[in-house]
Amino acid sequence: MTQIDICECPVSLNSSAALDDWNGVILGLLSHGTQTPVHLGRLMDAEPDFAMGHAARGLFCLMTGRAEVLSAAHDALAAAKTSAAHISITAREQGWIKALELWLNGQPTAAIAAVEEILRALPHDTLSAKLSHGIRFMLGDSAGMRRSVERVLDAHGTDHACYGYLLGCHAFTLEETGEYACAETAGRRGLQYAKDDAWGLHAVAHVCDMTARADDGIALIENNSFAWQGSNNFRYHVWWHKALLHMERGELDIALGLYDAQIRADKTDDYRDISNATSLLMRLELEGMDIGRRWEELADFSENRVEDGCLVFADLHYLLALTGAERGSARDAMTTRFARDAAKTGEVAACVEAPGTAALAGLNAFSEGRYDTAFLNLLAARPLMPTIGGSHAQRDVFERMTIDAGLRAGRYDAADAILRDRLKLRDGHIDRFAATRFEKLNAARGIAAQ
Template identity: 30%
Template sequence: MLKDSQELLVTTDSPDAIAAINRFIDQALFYGKDAEIAILQAITADPTCALAHAYAAAYYLSQENKIAWQQAQPHLQTAQKNSAKITNREQLYVQAILAWANKEIDVAIALHEEITNKFPQDLISVQQGQYHYFYLGDKERLLQIAQKVLPANPEHHYLYGMVAFGLEQCHQLAAAEAMARKATAMNRYNPWAHHAVAHVLETQGRVEEGIAWMESFADTWDNCNSMLYTHNWWHVALYYLERGDIEKVLSLYDIHIWGCANKRSPKDQVGAISLLLRLELRGVNVGSRWQEISAYLYPRIHEHALPFQDLHYVYAIAKAGFTNWVNQMLHSIEQHALSVNPFLRQGWIEVAIPAARGMVAHAKGDFNTAITQLKPVLPRLHEIGGSHAQRVLFKQVYQDALLLAEKQNWIYGITA
């Protein structure tokens, strides 16, 4: 056995495998574009390393799409096959990723909590625990799982970025900003800490500071994966949108957001969709951009990886005019909700389905139906996941429906 960069034992005798695992850990915490390469190099160096295969499976599962889920399966099988004599931490981690693959998110979370209780240096497990809490809308535990390991990692700037984001989500804005700025002072290359400050400044309406802050670090994002690269630029675009500089927002969309997206990546698609919708709510004609995105969305119709993603997809394809796709997707969501793991089922049935119907109604100009479907779920939107900045979009759609329905009803009333 050898130790990784976190001073944790890994069941391998290959120094090359450990070196590659260390690169993967750094890439994962940085949201780097070479995480997949690094972990596959570890597997090449030691094909029997269960932890490396579990890391690879986790990487693919985090892509939240059907193809990547299929890519994860052989790695999970190999990890299980080689798990008889691995350490307790590695066994817990393999079980956590297997639970994730089986959509047993409550089981996965419990295992990540156990890992971080016993092995608080394991920041990959902290990061993945936060990921699950994020998409369950559990902001308190998103913060707690990172905060509790601070004493064991007193000078770890990546952890400070994780804690900062949790603090922001829990509305502890001053503490979040201080923690994220400290992380960035320790290491300028910490895009998640940049992101945490962006959230604080946006929430407080500090638009000019937000632009200056994010643009001063934009050069450090070139080695990020497309998700965080496009997402951080998305935050920059929100500042310019608040400023009313529509031309700049469209330029950022075309160059840094959809222009630099991995166009088959769900998270990149969601970011682009949400920005187009925000522009349209401001009365901007976005041209053929809905059709351009929707061309990539057909594989998403029956995927249902996350309800947060589905609400964006179904809106985009409705705006693009693909009525048959919309009907297929709404029916598919309903079927999925009946078969999904019981831990997740209530959120799908009681929040995601009416929200999806409401989003489609808004896209089609049926504002009264949009109001009827969206109003009851507004207090529960956190259950579909996403950040405050992302979820506020659905409230904006509802408010827009209220205004347009009133106008529509008045016109119809006059003509009647």
């Protein structure tokens, strides 16, 4: 039978209990909650022929960016197709199966198009909007994220159960496309409708990062703990943002304390958790802080990911751990795998080829103190770095390393140009990193002139 879910969309479920669990899946995904897999597991036990549930399981696997889940995603696709073959399902459910199949075939952009086709018919489908948003985020398509959300905004009135979460998505897209004031307004308004919207809260934290407003960002996180304290591992990312804001205030010791007490409280190998950790440690090292043996734990996990090849964003963060802990053999193995993957075809291979190989070479050279080579490679990678996915704030660790490599290599004019590009991206707001590097640049030029 067909019922109507919390997104006001049809779904092929037979009981009210199953619908309650499906709504739990939706709200869990939107809020980054811990109970999403619990609801999905219970739902599939009760209704094993629910095709969209199988497709959701497969898509959620792919969003983890882990090679070992690919077989589970293929199994989910097979189960979804089997169910769809003998049970009448909705076009929305068919679209999710199509999106899963396309992504598994190495076509994430086409998968997005399949989801957008659903949204043309059901613009009030917040779940599909979040799926499009999530895949685009992994591809670094900030402009596409914004267009997608803005196409469905009018279909989400204030009486829509998921209105606040869509505002949170809109806030993030506005921030990533440089509309900082509008992003903050949308994010804070969204929290009024969805108090547990960790994504929307984190969008406002991004605004505070990009506009160098550390005090406001720290207060935001501390005063809205309900938004993130019940989250899954996304709460570590919120703590990561808080650590960055303390760094902005020059409180490096507090940032490192947050690393130990919160960001790596659970020693997971989720690529998102590894990226939080490695990028924070690298930022602290760039500021001259001794971080002890913390690289070792991260490198132990990263060595097991050398052959993953699912996301360049993840790979480069694994590499930070490998170089930080001086795991030369694993680092060389990743370099070899990048060369092999770059010769393949497909969207992931294209990203490995450019900017991946140049970025990898630059990071390796940086770790060895070959700063001129590091700078030239990181500079070559820089125009396409948004395509590795993530946010401006996340990719900024590579921007900082590029600038510092230029300064250390004596390429002052080029480093100055990148600093000014970075300043323009931040709408003219000078953060602590930029201020200290401009000082170093001016001092170095003065010495050179003498």
